[in-house]
Amino acid sequence: MKLGLIVNPIAGMGGSVGLKGTDGDAYRKALELGATPVSPVRIRQVLSLVKRRDINFLVAPGKMGEDYIRGTGFIYEVVGSIGEQTTADDTKKIAREMVDRGVDLLIFVGGDGTARDIADAVDLKIPVLAIPSGVKMFSSVFVVSPYAAARIMDSFTADMPLVEREVMDIDEEAFRQNKLAARLYSYLKVPGIEPLLQASKEASNTSKSEEAQKREIAEYIVENMEDGYVYLLGPGTTLKAIAGKIGVEKTLLGIDAVYNGKLVGKDLNEKGILELIDTYGRARIIVTPIGGNGFIFGRASKQFTPEVLRRVGKENTIVVGTKGKILKLKHLRVDTGDEEVDRMLSGPIKVVIGYNEELLMEVRA
Amino acid sequence: MIRLDLNENPYPPPRSVLEEAEKGLREVNRYCEQACLDELKRSIEEYTGIPWRSIKLSPGSDTILREIIHSFSIDRKVIMLNPSFLPTLECAKRHSRKMVKFHITPPEFILKREILQEEAREPSLVIIDNPNNPTGREFLDKDLVVDLLDNKNTLLVIDEAYYEFSGNTFSNLVNEYGNLAVTRTLDKAFSLAGLRVGYLLAGEKFMEGLSDFNVILPRPSVYAAIAALKNMQYVMENARRIRSERKRLIRELNKLGIEAYKSSTNFILVKSEFPGLGDKLRVKGIAVRDLSRDWIPGYYRISVGLPEENNILLETLKEILADESNN
Numbered sequence: 001m002k003l004g005l006i007v008n009p010i011a012g013m014g015g016s017v018g019l020k021g022t023d024g025d026a027y028r029k030a031l032e033l034g035a036t037p038v039s040p041v042r043i044r045q046v047l048s049l050v051k052r053r054d055i056n057f058l059v060a061p062g063k064m065g066e067d068y069i070r071g072t073g074f075i076y077e078v079v080g081s082i083g084e085q086t087t088a089d090d091t092k093k094i095a096r097e098m099v100d101r102g103v104d105l106l107i108f109v110g111g112d113g114t115a116r117d118i119a120d121a122v123d124l125k126i127p128v129l130a131i132p133s134g135v136k137m138f139s140s141v142f143v144v145s146p147y148a149a150a151r152i153m154d155s156f157t158a159d160m161p162l163v164e165r166e167v168m169d170i171d172e173e174a175f176r177q178n179k180l181a182a183r184l185y186s187y188l189k190v191p192g193i194e195p196l197l198q199a200s201k202e203a204s205n206t207s208k209s210e211e212a213q214k215r216e217i218a219e220y221i222v223e224n225m226e227d228g229y230v231y232l233l234g235p236g237t238t239l240k241a242i243a244g245k246i247g248v249e250k251t252l253l254g255i256d257a258v259y260n261g262k263l264v265g266k267d268l269n270e271k272g273i274l275e276l277i278d279t280y281g282r283a284r285i286i287v288t289p290i291g292g293n294g295f296i297f298g299r300a301s302k303q304f305t306p307e308v309l310r311r312v313g314k315e316n317t318i319v320v321g322t323k324g325k326i327l328k329l330k331h332l333r334v335d336t337g338d339e340e341v342d343r344m345l346s347g348p349i350k351v352v353i354g355y356n357e358e359l360l361m362e363v364r365a
Numbered sequence: 366m367i368r369l370d371l372n373e374n375p376y377p378p379p380r381s382v383l384e385e386a387e388k389g390l391r392e393v394n395r396y397c398e399q400a401c402l403d404e405l406k407r408s409i410e411e412y413t414g415i416p417w418r419s420i421k422l423s424p425g426s427d428t429i430l431r432e433i434i435h436s437f438s439i440d441r442k443v444i445m446l447n448p449s450f451l452p453t454l455e456c457a458k459r460h461s462r463k464m465v466k467f468h469i470t471p472p473e474f475i476l477k478r479e480i481l482q483e484e485a486r487e488p489s490l491v492i493i494d495n496p497n498n499p500t501g502r503e504f505l506d507k508d509l510v511v512d513l514l515d516n517k518n519t520l521l522v523i524d525e526a527y528y529e530f531s532g533n534t535f536s537n538l539v540n541e542y543g544n545l546a547v548t549r550t551l552d553k554a555f556s557l558a559g560l561r562v563g564y565l566l567a568g569e570k571f572m573e574g575l576s577d578f579n580v581i582l583p584r585p586s587v588y589a590a591i592a593a594l595k596n597m598q599y600v601m602e603n604a605r606r607i608r609s610e611r612k613r614l615i616r617e618l619n620k621l622g623i624e625a626y627k628s629s630t631n632f633i634l635v636k637s638e639f640p641g642l643g644d645k646l647r648v649k650g651i652a653v654r655d656l657s658r659d660w661i662p663g664y665y666r667i668s669v670g671l672p673e674e675n676n677i678l679l680e681t682l683k684e685i686l687a688d689e690s691n692n
């Protein structure tokens with residue numbers, strides 16, 4: 001078993017001194033305030049809990065990995081090089097190299113920022129194991145505890161079921177001012193052992209049938225699609241599965257449009273969407289909420305502006321999502337920036353969660 | 366293995382019931398006579414107060430619930446709560462024209478009745494287990510039930526598998542409303558899970574649609590059921606013991622930091638963030654129902670066992686939680 005290990009040595013330092021994150025200048029401020037590193041403690045704990053010995057580690061140099069594995073008895077090899085101050089580029093560069101060298105699972109320790117760097121480098125090419133040590137963990141990729149991380153490492157096999165989870169981008173500046181500005185950034189694949197994944201700020205799904213669930217949803221949606229409507233497909237992997245079933249390409253984080261089974265718009269902005277509605281007359285939106293917070297509009301897909309939503313209407317809004325994501329949500333949310341549109345979207349809505357399986361939920365503004 | 370995963374009754378049926386089952390066993394080369402099946406219906410009539418012509422027998426109540434879905438959901442949608450008794454949900458999903466589930470979440474478990482009523486305006490088959498499995502809660506009250514029934518396009522099925530533990534029933538409305546059916550079972554409170562005896566109390570719309578559902582139950586089951594209904598004191602005493610153990614278990618679980626919700630049944634819904642708790646218990650010889658796959662991760666359904674079984678459960682949980690904090 002070949003495992004990669006990358007540690008963001010400064011992630012999590014803001015928390016103890018009341019800062020929210022260590023992006024940019026905040027890191028220096030955290031140090032001045034006497035913050036101590038969290039990541040080294042975390043990874044040492046995980047490594048001490050791992051029982052299996054058939055692991056070949058590829059580790060980042062020095063305080064990004066090597067320092068914590070030395071002396072543990074694990075076989076390892078150092079990948080890449082770093083300077084005194086570690087950077088996001090180090091993470092990306094080393095992660096890419098690990099992918100090239102064929103690691104089966106990439107373990108990283110950090111917060112949302114680290115998850116984004118890893119997502120940039122790795123995408124969905126290989127599974128990752130995300131050990132939380134950051135302050136802001138709105139991404140749903142992280143495991144619940146060092147103990148859970150060790151369990152996954154002990155039981156990891158090449159055919160272990162994987163689920164795609166969301167990586168979020170939080171504007172740290174806004175977050176420090178207690179405003180939450182979260183945006184879907186990307187996806188990572190993680191081992192799908194649900195109770196071991198963080199449930200508090202969660203996201204998309206549970207069991208091994210995650211992919212099968214998406215296919216089931218896609219089948220139901222596509223069977224019920226009507227000619228004469230332009231379908232606007234929002235971001236996310238569930239929508240990707242729907243596009244796959246139709247037989248068209250999907251921009252993972254953007255909005256694409258389909259009319260009578262044909263792709264008629266790619267990665268659309270508001271203007272493009274409005275033009276399509278003008279051209280075809282009737283439109284439907286298909287979206288999936290963000291895991292954990294349940295936002296369907298106003299967070300992940302800003303291109304669905306109040307004007308677009310007004311023209312499409314609630315009756316033509318179709319919400320989909322796998323059970324693992326949906327059943328944990330109390331309700332769905334909207335925050336379009338337009339009170340009237342928020343009100344129009346509020347109230348009961350049916351969410352497609354399987355083939356012939358719709359869940360009656362509430363939308364709240 | 367201590368089985369706390371299937372909501373069974375931990376107490377065996379009394380001697381009189383076992384003897385009747387044995388008697389039935391000695392004649393199993395013969396189908397059970399209609400007269401005998403009618404006698405069981407008469408016994409149920411006496412127990413429920415519903416005339417025997419409004420009663421159907423079924424091998425376990427799950428079978429007649431399936432039959433109802435097959436017979437009545439071709440031209441109407443099915444509305445259920447999510448979560449609900451899983452086999453019924455699965456059956457409705459596969460066989461109904463359209464299926465809508467009403468989303469209920471912890472810890473408040475709110476059923477917004479206006480939303481349900483609005484959804485039931487079109488012709489619907491509404492199936493609600495009351496008390497609900499796995500939450501252990503009762504979601505229905507008389508106003509809501511009557512309101513749903515007043516819409517003649519609605520067919521309402523109330524699954525009262527746990528009636529003897531909750532003490533609340535809507536069966537008395539069956540005579541008045543042809544669009545109401547209540548399912549019950551002797552598999553739980555009467556300790557007959559291994560013999561599978563269920564029944565339906567239903568208004569005329571249901572009885573018409575199910576006119577060719579006439580199942581001959583196994584002879585041992587019928588004999589045992591008749592005997593069991595003669596000994597209500599035994600059943601009610603067990604139900605009382607289980608309720609009192611339930612109360613104790615909820616209190617003790619909460620003390621351990623495991624959130625245990627109130628229940629009107631012989632099982633308890635609990636929540637624990639502890640990773641893989643179900644597997645850990647199984648390894649130590651206790652089976653509970655892990656709801657992560659079918660509902661929400663971190664939730665478990667635990668049947669109330671014998672007092673000594675419940676003690677072992679509590680001790681084992683303590684050990685597991687202590688192990689974790691040492692790690």
Ligand SMILES: Cc1ncc(COP(=O)(O)O)c(C=O)c1O
Pocket residue numbers: 371372424425426427428450494496497498524526549550551552553558561562563
């Ligand atoms: C809500 C509910 N309904 C019905 C049943 C089925 O009971 P039976 O088929 O044994 O009568 C169960 C069993 O667990 C249940 O929990």
